[in-house]
Amino acid sequence: MTKHLIISAQKLPVIDLNAANAPIIFDGHNDVLLHLYRAGGLSASDSFLTGRDGALDLVKAKASGFGGGFFAVYIPSPLDKAFKMEEMAKPSYDLPLPDAIDWEDALPVAISIAAILFDLENKGALKICRSAADIRATLAANQIAAIFHIEGAEAIDPDLHTLEVLYQAGLRSIGPVWSRPTIFGNGVPFRYPSDPDIGKGLTDHGLRLVKRCDELGVMIDLSHLNAAGFWDVARHSTKPLIATHSNAHSICPHSRNLTDAQLAAIKDSDGMVGLNFAVAFLRDDGRMIPDVPLEQMLRHLDYLIEHLGEDRVGLGSDYDGAIVPQDVTTVADLPNLRLAMAQHGYDDVLMNKLCHGNWLRVLEKTWGS
Template structure:
């Protein structure tokens, strides 16, 4: 099953290209790439595109997946990244996305209509996203430049702190109420993003920061790649109260494929059945309604279920959804329609 086409809430391909684990050229992304997302796998799996994250790594990030295996864990977060280093990294990843567009591999989409047009013409649709705003200076000059380059979605934090707020640690079991919320600059950033029609992503924000955004944002609340805390008590997941707020704002939650945020035991083990993903989808639909749930895979940034492996394996998820009883209309909403609705409301 390659249809309905899937528009996805999060991938980390740009980081993988920058780190050298996948090429941006014919032998890599445009050919038979070695990561979760490349053009050949995308055509095989009916992957139409999604949010391409700009993410600033540090030397400690690589071990996080391996360390999320014990019965419980509380991983220390790396320190904040200095602005000059973050800006250099972010601009390099933005340049990679622009280069891929110039090579004809994808289309950087600045509106919902751009996404629709790309999907209709068979071109991969890419919304430029920033996961953690370390590269954004408090005068917002970098934000203006990146917006001109195509940035249309931004998370104020990854899990480590920024000048804008605090993220949740990688902690299990744990709720998301783990510290202070947005700073004064963080509140200014939310207002500026609203003015510029930049989506504010709640994924990775702690609970206090979530509620700061909920109180101050004029746009639908969006968590691009998060799951239900009631089914997996991980700090990264959303409580029922948070889900109700997203519902009331007419926002959306993208189901995260990362197995540690799906499993009851919080372990990053790939032998996680697709049935576990369906349990989260059912739960999210029950609380949010069928118009406010999408997919937010975290491809190229997490361990996903063995039954999927990469974007070429998305037909297995569609088949499981169909067998589970999801009808054609609901499938279309979950796979791309709900994202398009929220992008229309947010990007203008």
């Protein structure tokens, strides 16, 4: 087990990106497309190229060694964000889930958000990758490699026709649910303390979705699924089990985190977990407070490595979708995390695996190329 080193909550120095312990980071989850959509859609996409007031853009990425990752298409619910943040800062909470969203309402929004991703590709800001070979080539060319991902399958119809069309457009990863219910299954609420064993599992539509995604080579993301849905995927999918942005329930007993039994199933499938930077899923007390030292992120990484092995752990930041620790507020701060990992005792081989190598491995196994 890697030794623990207490990291100061003070801002850490930025390391040389050309150093051996500073590999490119490929990330399991971000929500920048939603922010651009809310800021004006296609008319706001230029801010990604020139620099924006948010966690992720091309300027920050190039300066910090961010190589790309999963770009989420997420259908927003009407939400009182101030109320949510206030509640989640309390010692315990149980936020009501938003109502389900009908396919007819979700599809136009999903298409509009996906159009931003394609606009960014057209402008040369990134490349949408459809295979692991695409990702490798894109990273080698010093471009941002983007995976077209859907977080919550409200935009997919019961007959899965939309899935077929979006796959042809480049969709390669999907979460059957965000936390609210869909016709495919149920997610977990934002509840602390709680385990994820909440509600029923996948519906018949959900089981058909899993089967067709396996056939197409679309990755199923287990993040946000409740325990029953997780185990349904584990029983019916032939692919590695993957949670793009989740943490260890034994450290932070939040409904969104993975239990030891779930981690064991992911290991047995040769799957993977991406460390979520959201502070409520990192802190022992589950509170949405950004005063979280990098040591706490390393505790989760150590635990995940212990239970999954060095080949099945990566990063899944949730940038632009969550409150994150103060030392990694934006992509520009990622060198702070790499330095903390190196000082903690992770050697060059492990650093490369955690930062991008493990994602490439599991996607190659899942997609078949």
